Amino acid sequence: MSPNGATPLALRAVKDAAIWGAVALGLFVPLIALQAVQDIRGELRLETRWPLLVVLVALVVAGSLLNSLVITPWQERRARAAPRPDGSAGRFAAGLGRWFPPFAIGFVTVFPFLALWLVGFQGGLKWIDNFGIQILIYVMLGFGLNIVVGLAGLLDLGYVAFYAVGAYSYALLAKEFGLSFFTLLPLAGILAAFWGILLGFPVLRLRGDYLAIVTLAFGEIIRLVLINWVPVTNGYAGISGIPRPTFFGIPFNASDSGFAAVFGLEFSPIYRSVFLYYIILALALVTAFVTVRLRRLPIGRAWEALREDEIACRSLGIDTTTTKLTAFAIGAMFGGFAGSFFAARQGFISPESFTFMESATILAIVVLGGMGSQIGVAIAAVAMIGGTELLRELDALKAVFGREFDPTQYRMLLFGFAMVLIMIWKPRGLIATRDPSVFLKERKAVSGSLVKEGHG
């Protein structure tokens, strides 16, 4: 594909654009230009959207031209110019690794007060609840899945199952036995870890794609059981009235013994949100800290070795069974923590919250952020979850695209598209770290990203 080939670049670009334009036209005529709409009598009829078709086909043609005239030559020039031995990008990532975490932790610690100070009690609730807590739940889930996918290299498509186990454990035990949130949090984590081991055992021999599909099957089985085991889980209707966490025994309500009354404040739901925010923040930080420390332990190094090459790993005498099971169990445990927090925060759970799409979202966060990179996962969670919450707020978009435009519909569409693009452009994620966590004397120049991964 050199530009000095027989046919000039421009001609080939036009040819490619024509082909892709034709493909887009062929596919978009039935799927976009014609829409099957159910009318009032329940009968289907066709509605047409020709202008939209023209716009989209034009976009595809423009994209194809851009790719063959600008992006491909640029990539070829760069590939020719320097076989870069992990230069600028590596230094950039290292720099980011130094200054970013303290800054980020400082920011998220003061975030609720910042929000309250800037937008007041009314607006602050939205920022703390919809943005802060929501994002931090996904950061925590991302960190947990990152242990399984990013460190141990085991693609788990059923991670949401452990999230569900944690949530239902908390909901059922809290309602039946009236135990407090802080008693049940570790218990939910342990139960989820137990499930992680239980599901991990049969799949030990499987690798790569097969492992992914079986974890997906397990995730679906757990969800189907939650739906159908009505006496315990109440099926589709879900469990409501789940006890909320209390401030060391003081509930967040408007009563005389409530948090506001005890501390002599005016009652507001904001206190509970701030409290929950700090719980999930602490949980996420603990997860991050534990992961960082684990990476330096023998087990963490074994995970990384397993990710790079399973056969070599086994030849060196690493017990792959224990290595895989601990990865599953620890990942599941953090999923369970997040799940019990989710149940406590919502006060209501149903199987609807634990679909495959949820697993896919968490996986997308890990993949886009960079498998194995904590900073990357955190940034990806902020961008993806915060970004979609932000889309909800943008009324300007409604003015452009019309009244019925609902940006949240496009969330998963963009996630899927981004996953494909990232795999093509930077298969290691935006912040790729395959550098070994532990090294002798100095980090060697031949880092993981230059070596092709073994097919373990």
Place this chain on the structure above:
Amino acid sequence: MEVFVQQLINGITLGSIYGLIAIGYTMVFGIIGMVNFAHGDVFMVSAFVALIAFLVLTTWLGIASVTLALFIVLIVAMVLTGVLNWAIERLAYRPLRGSFRLAPLISAIGMSIFLMNFVQVAQGPRNKSIPPLLSGEFVLMGGSGYQVTLSYKQIMVWVVTAVLLAAFWWLVSRTALGRAQRACEQDQKMASLLGVDVDRTVSITFVMGAALAAVAGTMYLMYYGVISFADGFTPGVKAFTAAVLGGIGSLPGAVIGGLLIGLVETLWSAYFSIDYKDVAAFSILAVVLIFLPQGLLGRPEVEKV
């Protein structure tokens, strides 16, 4: 007895649909060793293409003959779904050959999410149902009590599946194209040294898989009369189960696996619990992969270091 025979008929019908989808999984896995996670959603898209082609034919062009309409719908769906899968392979999978081992699978998952939500946005989230076609049935057994029936729709599914499988079988086993495919499956490097255009062969494999998925999509739409954007996921996983059960990489295995999964599902629903039928299918997947990873007709995988 009557119930059993009826469930057998239903199971074979459902199993034919799974078998057609499973061939797409098994061929792609055979040739490039990846699980094409988006295949179930390609099946769903094909059902939507069929739905819209059907509406164009009946409401705009006013074609009254169901057989003619069905034939045209089938062709349109096969062609367009083939084009779709060709484009997916070019955009999402081909650039990833030689990348790290999970990259194509993650890309396929991304593509699956994209397709599902694309259809949701473009065609709306609600179920689309068409008026029943070809209503009518033969009564095979049981005059008074439980009647065993074989509907025209079921006959249609059987006949179309059988004809297309025969054509497909001829294509794979008797033509130069099929030979190139089998060569690429055994050894891509050697095949390319001997003058087989590997990229082209892989593309054609994707197109063929999609065409068969389109047949399954059209049949699914005609048989159940309803389709929604989320309907690709579960049949996709079940068809993958069928491919694994039959031995991934083996074409007859995919069909046999599909029929078995269809039978298990209908018999399970009839005799045990309809709520847990998907659990049964997913459990089969896990059990087969764990205890019989090479499937019924597959070759055991030899690990080279």
